[in-house]
Structures are given as C-alpha cells and as structure tokens.
Amino acid sequence: MKINHWSALAFLPLAFTACKKDNNNTGGNNSSGTTLTVENVLNSKPLVESGTYQGTASPLILPGQSVSIQFSAAKGEALTFASMYGWSNDLFFAPANPGILVYDATGNPIEGDVSAQIKLWDNGTRVNQAPGAAVNHPGTAESKSVTEVNGTDAQGNIYLAASKLVKASLKYNGNSLFTLTLQNISGGTINETPLSPGVWAVSYIVGGQLRNPAPLFTSGQPSANGLTNIAEAGDNSVLNTYLKSITGIFTPLSPILVVVYNGIENPIYKTGENDRGQGLKPLAQQGNADTLAAYLKGKPGIKAVYVLQAPGTKVLLPVIDGKAGGMVSQDLTVSSGDRLAIATMYGFSNDWFFASVDNGVDATQKGDISSSIKLFDNGTAIDQFPGAGITQFNLAGTPLVTSKPITAVPNPNPFTTLPDISNMIRVILK
Incomplete structure (x- = not known):
C-alpha cells in the first residue's frame, strides 16, 4: 500500500486503515x-544539531587560517553560523536565513564554493567606527535592529563583499554528512580582520517547513539570545548555551x-x-x-x-x-x-x-x-x-x-x- 510522506507540521493523514480484529477470545x-x-x-526541540567552532592555533581565525564544521542534514535543511568581524564594533558574518542549503531541488548534495551565501551584518548595538586594528571596543552604544551591510555601513565606512573576506567550501562526505570549511581570506584587503569563534546550527524540517528558520538572528529585529556577545566581543558562549537549550x-x-x-x-x-x-x-x-x-x-x-x-x-x-x-x-x-x-x-x-x-x-x-x-x-x-x-x-x-x-x-x-x-x-x- 502506498502511503504519503508526513508532510505538514500536523502532517497529512497517512493512508493507514485502523485494523481491528474481531475478538475470538471467549475468555x-x-x-x-x-x-x-x-x-x-x-x-x-526545533534544532537537530548545533555547536561551536574556533581557530586551531588560537581561538581566533586569522587571515589565511581556516576552520571546519561537520554536520548532518536532510533535504531542505540548512546550516547557519555566525562569527564576529573582529576589527569592528559589532559586525558579524553569517548567511542569510535560513542558512546555506546543502541539497539542490532534486535532492542532490551541493559541493564546492558557497561563499556567495555569506553576508556581513551590523548587530545594531554599537556605533560603527572605521574598521581596523585601531577600533575602540566596545564603543558607543546604540539600539537598532540587525541589518545587512551592503558596501557601506550606516556611518559610511566601506566594506568589500563578505565573499571577498570569508571563503566557504562545502563537501559531501556521504550518508547525509557534510563538512563546511570557512577560510579567512581578508588578508591584504581594505577589510583585513580576524574572525572570532562562532556558533552554528541546523533546524529540523517538518512537513516541508523548518522548525526554526532563524535560530541566530532575524534581519530587521533586535539582536537576541547572546548574538550581541559574539558581534561585540567574539564571545560565543552565551549564544551557544541558548542553542543547546533548543537542540535535541x-x-x-x-x-x-x-x-x-x-x-x-x-x-x-x-x-x-x-x-x-x-x-x-x-x-x-x-x-x-x-x-x-x-x-x-x-x-x-x-x-x-x-x-x-x-x-x-x-x-x-x-x-x-x-x-x-x-x-x-x-x-x-x-x-x-x-x-x-x-x-x-x-x-x-x-x-x-x-x-x-x-x-x-x-x-x-x-x-x-x-x-x-x-x-x-x-x-x-x-x-x-x-x-x-x-x-x-x-x-x-x-x-x-x-x-x-x-x-x-x-x-x-x-x-x-x-x-x-x-x-x-x-x-x-x-
């Protein structure tokens, strides 16, 4: 008998027939x-997996260094992550929600360079100084929402596209297991910067809908759950604690x-x-x-x-x-x-x-x-x-x-x- 996939949060009814045997036990x-x-x-829990990453020689991921994240995913699930643009007041790198999709529409795993999906974001909690080693931390506080940085920030400081600063490479290891490698390629550019330790997450997909399509942040909304600690100070512990609480x-x-x-x-x-x-x-x-x-x-x-x-x-x-x-x-x-x-x-x-x-x-x-x-x-x-x-x-x-x-x-x-x-x-x- 052919049955349907469970395909809504409440799931479409499966083609099961309740089988009741006539009791033949007189007893x-x-x-x-x-x-x-x-x-x-x-x-x-809404998240199937989450975790942290950091550099190998030190917690920071310096220009020329890389870090890898290994995770599993089903079709429609995506990997999201966040790292501080270290030489800024409160900028961070992350893909747009729901994250980097790892299968194409036909269910084939995606491999290769996915750097174009990485964006640079302004956390909205500090006034931006000119990026560089001389940035004064934490800087002047402000209260704005998370916004994408496209070429310039609110103060007019100039930035290359995130894909010119961080390279993301996806490899399929088989049996639904992937490795995403992030490489800091900002060295020698006008936006040279270390990357901070970060967090990552994968949401369950249920009935074609992700249970949590925005576990780290929502563009146009205030930063929450510890993302500010990453964006301002490169501290991933608070957001990691939150993610652990919704992973399972x-x-x-x-x-x-x-x-x-x-x-x-x-x-x-x-x-x-x-x-x-x-x-x-x-x-x-x-x-x-x-x-x-x-x-x-x-x-x-x-x-x-x-x-x-x-x-x-x-x-x-x-x-x-x-x-x-x-x-x-x-x-x-x-x-x-x-x-x-x-x-x-x-x-x-x-x-x-x-x-x-x-x-x-x-x-x-x-x-x-x-x-x-x-x-x-x-x-x-x-x-x-x-x-x-x-x-x-x-x-x-x-x-x-x-x-x-x-x-x-x-x-x-x-x-x-x-x-x-x-x-x-x-x-x-x-």
Missing part, C-alpha cells in the same frame, strides 16, 4: 476489560500496532533475527503497520490486532511548544495468560522502532508499563542522523537497503544521545 469467566493508552511525551530530538510516532496473544512468543519481532518479511519493515521504515497487522490476524495464538491512529493527524506528534503530544487509546478484553505487545516507528529515522521487549507484558496488569518498551533498529536500512537523513522515508527519502539482525539502538549512539525511553513514549494499562 470464559476470567475475562476482564482494560484500556491501553499510548502517548508521545517527547519534549521536542524531534520525532512523531507512527500509528501504534497492538497485538494481544496467548501461548506464543512475541509475534512482532525477535532480537538477533533478521526481519521476517511479514510487515515489520514497512512499519519500521515508513510507519505503515497495516501489512504486519493483516499478516498477524487469524494466526494461531493471536487473539486481537489493532492499529491505533491519533485523531486528525494519524501519527502521534511530540510535545511542540508546550502543546501536549499525540495520544491514542483502545479498550481491550483480556484473560489470564494473555500477553500484550506494541510497536511504532521512530518517525524521523531510517528504520528504528519502539516495541515491547522480550515476550511483551501480562495483558491483565494495570499501571504504567513504559519500562517494557525499548528502541530497536530493524536492520533493513542504513542508518543516518535521526531527523537529518536524506534517505529517511518521512523526510522525502528512499531508504538504502541493508540486511542485519534486529538490535537495540545504543544510547548514546553514533549520531546523538536520546532521552530516556520514558521521556519519549508513555504506555499505560488501566
């Missing part, structure tokens, strides 16, 4: 009712596969085995639980199968700007000896899925069973940085095929450090 006198509730409790994990959960069974092992998966070809792969790669649900219905030991979709969005969105995450519930009729297992895709991944560990849980118990859930790698697609992979299905990509056994996702993993499972998904029986 006898020991049958009882319980309600399963699954909730996405992830406190999502963002992922929806796909519609939830729920299976009630008795007398058999967990029918969804088994660690150490390769994907069985029964429908877990579409769930783990695309968030489509219907294939596996249809396969399991009617099999020996299977008592009931459900696919639970969040109202309106189908997927369970995370907590976004304080708004509660998606939640689904299902009434169940269970008997002594029944087991319960669930599975749902970590949406912004290549083939990671949350699932009940081992042989699931006693379906008659009550309470929070979130501790019975772990995150697994289905082993059917090559992994990339979660939320920043060009081949991730829900970021308009096509997963690259591999074949490995199902394993638990380590934490930290080669890409990032995830929150505790209980801070991403909550599962309750009551």
